[in-house]
Amino acid sequence: MRIIExxxxxxxxxxxxxxxxxxxxxxxxxxxxxxxxxxxIGAYKQLIDWxxxxxxxxxxxxxxxxxxxxxLDGSNDQSYRYFMxxxxxxxxNIKKENTFVPNGKAPDMEAECKRYDELIKSLGGIDLQxxxxxxxxxxxxxxxxxxxxKTTHIVELEEATIKANARFFGSEEKVPKKAITMxxxxxxxxxxxxxxANGPDKKDIVEKALHGPVTxxxxxxxxxxxxxxxxxxxxx
Ligand code: GLP
Numbered sequence: 536m537r538i539i540e541x542x543x544x545x546x547x548x549x550x551x552x553x554x555x556x557x558x559x560x561x562x563x564x565x566x567x568x569x570x571x572x573x574x575x576i577g578a579y580k581q582l583i584d585w586x587x588x589x590x591x592x593x594x595x596x597x598x599x600x601x602x603x604x605x606x607l608d609g610s611n612d613q614s615y616r617y618f619m620x621x622x623x624x625x626x627x628n629i630k631k632e633n634t635f636v637p638n639g640k641a642p643d644m645e646a647e648c649k650r651y652d653e654l655i656k657s658l659g660g661i662d663l664q665x666x667x668x669x670x671x672x673x674x675x676x677x678x679x680x681x682x683x684x685k686t687t688h689i690v691e692l693e694e695a696t697i698k699a700n701a702r703f704f705g706s707e708e709k710v711p712k713k714a715i716t717m718x719x720x721x722x723x724x725x726x727x728x729x730x731x732a733n734g735p736d737k738k739d740i741v742e743k744a745l746h747g748p749v750t751x752x753x754x755x756x757x758x759x760x761x762x763x764x765x766x767x768x769x770x771x
Contacts, residue, residue: 548577568664
């Protein structure tokens with residue numbers, strides 16, 4: 536595990552963007568596992584900036600996202616598809632058809648879970664997975680529970696997660712109660728992992744996840760077992 540302490544959010548974002556850009560420069564055909572939330576926005580902005588300067592080319596890159604709210608389609612401005620388009624994909628030259636986000640409006644969600652696992656397999660797995668972390672230790676939407684959920688699955692969001700995400704929706708009532716998320720197995724099978732965390736409110740959970748016991752009650756704690764994990768954080 537490599538742990539990099541950043542000076543501030545801008546520094547964390549640049550360092551994370553450096554890791555992602557190195558991946559794409561060295562292996563232009565990389566499959567990037569991408570994440571949503573407020574934490575990666577700065578890294579995406581930095582990558583767009585470097586793309587505009589001609590430093591990175593995403594034309595051969597593919598991406599798979601971790602999760603999506605159930606009930607929201609890609610045109611809903613709170614969906615993770617919309618987030619990815621507006622915060623990243625629209626600013627770079629990745630081909631939209633090479634970007635994948637679970638479909639939160641699929642008529643058969645169980646079938647959608649299977650399809651997403653097959654899709655990741657058919658892409659040859661994930662080369663570099665970017666991860667944020669929730670206050671309860673969730674990664675993607677893998678919430679604390681009795682066991683690590685291995686494959687793509689449907690989750691009932693924790694009260695704490697709904698509260699934390701209410702800021703984007705305007706009120707708690709508007710936050711969808713369910714989501715579809717990539718499982719722990721697909722995340723752990725990524726060749727490299729990059730976990731980013733920002734703000735004093737993330738300090739305790741990051742310490743628990745990285746140095747505490749490995750337990751499904753803190754889903755991110757499983758990352759301790761990954762052979763190539765880089766963590767960039769800033770707790771200021
Ligand atoms: C959401 C996402 C996670 C993300 C987490 C933290 O619940 N599903 O992938 O890591 O929020 O978000 P933030 O970066 O806004 O703290």
